[in-house]
Amino acid sequence: MSSHTAQSDVTVIGLGPMGRALAGAFLGAGLRITVWNRTPGRDGELVARGAAVAPSPEAAVAASPLTVVCVVNYDASDAVLRREPVAAALKGRTLVNLTADTPDRARDTARWADEHGVRYLDGAIMTPTPTIGTPHAVLLFSGPADLHAEHAPVLETLGGSHTHLGEDPGRAAAYDVALLDIFWTAMAGWAHALAVAGAEGVTPGELAPFAQGIAAILPPLFEETAADVADGTFSGEGNPLTSAVSSMAHIVHTSEAHGIDAGVMRAAEGMARRAVGLGHGADGFVRIAEVIGRR
C-alpha cells in the first residue's frame, strides 16, 4: 500500500444511477474521488463537484487505496476488472464490488482477487438510489472482517445501516437474492392483482388502501413463520395449506376467466399442492419452504 501514491480516497467504477449516487455520497462526505465509466458523458455533475476522471480502469484503480465497483452485473464487472493491467494496478489495494449478481459469481470474483493479490469485499445495496447518503440506505457486506473494519469509515459515508454478514464472500449476494426474491415476487402479485381488479371494475385507487392492509400483516407473519421454519414446526391452525390452495384456485379461476395470465399463481398453487400431496395439508403455508428446499 505504501508504494502507491493515492491521488484520491476512493475510486468509483460504474456511473449508472446507483454508481452516481455512491460517488455523490462520497463527495458529499468531503472525500476525494476518482471515477471511471465505460460509456463517457455520465460524469458531468460529479466533475463539477470535484471528482477526477480517470482515462482507463487501470488508472482509476491506481488512483485510490479503495475502489468501489457498481455495474449492471458480474459479466460487466469482469469485463472491466479481469484484465492484466487492472489486476496489476489493484494488487495490494482493496476492491469492494457492490454489483448485484448471484452468490456464485461473488465467490468466483473473490477467488480471482485472491489469486491476484487483490483485497476483496463483496457487498449488496438493498435500497434504491435516493436512500444513498441518507439514514435509509441498507448495505450488506461479506468477506474478511478486518478488511471491512478497515474501510468502514469510508464506506459508512454511504449512509444508513451497514452489516458485515461473515467471511464467505457469497453471503451478501445470498441475502440479496433471497430478499429480492421476496420483493419481486410480491411486486408480481401486486401487478397481477391490479390487472384482475381492473378486469372486475375495481380501480387501482380503490384497491390500494386495502392492499396496505395486506402489506401490514406481512411483517408479523414473516417473524412467526421464520420461527416455524427454524423449529421445523408448521402449525396451520386457523389457516392450513388446504385453505390456501382453495384461495389460490379462486384467484387462478378469476384471472383466467378474464383472459389474464395466471402463471405466477399457478406455479405457487402447484408448490402448495405438492406440499398437500406429501401429507402436509393441515400444516401452515411455510411448510412449502421445507418441502421445496429438500435435497
Place this chain on the structure above:
Amino acid sequence: MSSHTAQSDVTVIGLGPMGRALAGAFLGAGLRITVWNRTPGRDGELVARGAAVAPSPEAAVAASPLTVVCVVNYDASDAVLRREPVAAALKGRTLVNLTADTPDRARDTARWADEHGVRYLDGAIMTPTPTIGTPHAVLLFSGPADLHAEHAPVLETLGGSHTHLGEDPGRAAAYDVALLDIFWTAMAGWAHALAVAGAEGVTPGELAPFAQGIAAILPPLFEETAADVADGTFSGEGNPLTSAVSSMAHIVHTSEAHGIDAGVMRAAEGMARRAVGLGHGADGFVRIAEVIGRR
C-alpha cells in the same frame, strides 16, 4: 318478515374455525344465535354460551331474520342452501354469505336468491379468525346498500372496519380475490426465499430482520404504483423493468443451482420479459399490470 316468529337474532351456518369465531362474536355482543353445521360436534362451546342448535338448515334459517353463512366455498354453501325447504324458509329473510369464492359465484348466488325472494348480501372477511370481534377485523360487503344498512347493527358486532363496496354482489369477492392474490403471491415469495437462503446457509432468523425491511417498502410502492396504473404513466426512473428482469434471472439461477423449483419466479420473469419485449423495458415494473390486463 312480520309473519315469522324469530327465536334468535342471527343464524350462523358453518362452524369451521371462522364460523365459530363469527358465532362467538355475536354471542359476545349479547345476541341470541342459532347455529347449524353439516358435521355435528363443532357447537359444544357455543351451546355452553347459550347458542341454540337447529336440527336442519331449514330450521336454522327459519329461526332468525338474518342468516350468516361461512363455509369452505360456494359448492359447500350451494349444497346447504339450494334445496327447496331451505329456499322456502329463507323467503323474505336476509342471507349474508361470507364464504370465500370467486366474484362469478357470488353473482350467481345473488341471482338464485333473487329468484327465490331471498334478500342477499355477499361479503368477504379479509382478516384471520383471531381478529373477529376485535377492532382488527376487516369485512367487505356488496349488494343492496339499504339491506347492508338494515343489518349493519348486527354485522358490526363482528368488530373492526366494515365497507360496503357497491350494489354489484360480486364486488366483495373481486376485492377478496385481488387482495389474496397479493397475499398468497407474497407468501410464496417468502417461502421460496427461506428455501434459497437455507440452501445458502442463511437461517430463517438471520433473514427475517432484513425481510421486515422489504415488507416496509411495499406500502409506499403500492401507493405510488397504483397511481401509475391509474394514470397510465409507468416511469421506471432508477428502477426500470430491464433491471428487474436482471434481478429475477439471478434469483432463478441461484434457486435452480441448488435444485430448488423456481417456477413462481420463472413465471414472474416471463411476465416482465413479455413487457420488455413489447418495448416497455425503460418503464417501471407495474407496466406489467397493463400488459397482462390487455384484452
